Amino acid sequence: MSSVDIREFGIHDGISEVIVTTMSKDGVPNAAPMGLHQKDGRLYLRLFNSKTLDNILEKPLATANIVDDPVLFVRSALSDIGHEGIEFVEGFPVLKGALAWIRFECKVRKGEDISVVELSPVSGAVNSRTVKPINRGFNAVIEASVDATRYVIFREKKYLERIGYYDKLVRKCGGAQEKEAMQLLYELIGE
Ligand SMILES: Cc1cc2nc3c(=O)[nH]c(=O)nc-3n(C[C@H](O)[C@H](O)[C@H](O)COP(=O)(O)O)c2cc1C
Structure with a gap:
């Protein structure tokens, strides 16, 4: 054990x-x-x-x-x-x-x-026991990242549309880190 x-x-x-x-x-x-x-x-x-x-x-x-x-x-x-x-x-x-x-x-x-x-x-x-309330913007970045890993393989429009939906949530609910993450995501998928 x-x-x-x-x-x-x-x-x-x-x-x-x-x-x-x-x-x-x-x-x-x-x-x-x-x-x-x-x-x-x-x-x-x-x-x-x-x-x-x-x-x-x-x-x-x-x-x-x-x-x-x-x-x-x-x-x-x-x-x-x-x-x-x-x-x-x-x-x-x-x-x-x-x-x-x-x-x-x-x-x-x-x-x-x-x-x-x-x-x-x-x-x-x-290393850290950070207290962190749920943030829908953070969750949206995670969901968008999953779709982004599929988009870079299949290049299907449905993934891009979903990423767009999560992007709106990030703009509404996210903080600076979430917005930076979303910007990086778009750069890395070439959109
Ligand atoms: C939140 C999240 C969870 C993921 N979970 C998995 C998983 O359980 N299994 C998997 O094969 N890929 C998963 N992926 C996709 C991989 O991270 C992605 O394909 C990555 O590019 C693989 O990198 P590597 O080739 O350096 O290992 C996930 C992606 C994200 C954003």
Whole structure:
């Protein structure tokens, strides 16, 4: 049994949106938003083919970074976070802006389109216990980022329309960070 109590990190049943950092066998870090699933006492990721999956197949470790910065979500979803945003803890990448992080050992069940990665916690840290009320603008940035990751692949108008809907919510309910994140999102999808 690991000494990490997942409940201390606020992880609960359902899907928690985190930024997963991984590392290639050559030591190159990567960061991407992913859903951390908890169901029936199991913790797992469901991954489409991606750099994150390639890295986990090469080196079966992953860090779930709990983040409340909307710009970090957008940047890591659609481009690279860059070395300045990442630090190494026990030789493995963690986001500098993380409120908390949990490191997992990974076991992959490889599928053609989707692979399931079973996670066992091995270490973690809580850096900040920020109190943060729900902001619809923040939530809208997260939804828009999901659609943006699909738009850059499929280039279908329906994703752009949904992003436009979330953009209106961000303008109405978001703060400066959410507005900056949305502007970056449009730049990175080339619209
Ligand atoms: C909030 C959010 C959650 C996401 N969850 C997942 C997920 O659970 N599985 C997945 O394969 N992709 C997910 N994505 C899409 C990936 O983050 C996206 O494809 C990313 O570009 C993959 O980057 P990588 O190739 O560097 O790993 C999510 C995106 C966002 C914005």
